[in-house]
Amino acid sequence: MTSDAAAQFNIHDAKTNLSRIIDRVEHGEEIVISRAGTPVAKVIPLNRKVHRSGRGSLRGKLLATEDWDSPEVNETIALDFGLAQ
Template sequence: MHEAKTHLSRIIERVEQGEEIFIDRAGVPVAKVVPLVRRVNRVGLGSLAGQVDLSGDWDSAETNAEIARDFGVGG
């Protein structure tokens, strides 16, 4: 435990490289430091990334009117 507190920055560097570090107290493992898995959210589409086409006239008045008609909204 003392070594982990003394060398925290080195431990973090190793973890950033993908290593998992176990910390023990008196020879008994008490913690595991692992790399954080970050999910990249491309273009804010979440699980639909790569499946939705937002090019061209996706937000035109005509497209919005067509969607409104499909859902029975508007005149």
């Protein structure tokens, strides 16, 4: 959006144009929803905390040793989480 003011929709128009509003928000806009001219809500973009490239994005980056599921390793993990004596 070119100005600092957020776009504003009344509730009826917001219901009618919800898909368009969401599309604009996905592109970084903030939208204000008003009832009888009084702002009551703001629709803002969510910032994603994790951007994954898809399934298998850690392929080749993790190393599993031959003993990854041995009783000794399992016992150590259980102790780390307070689940073993």
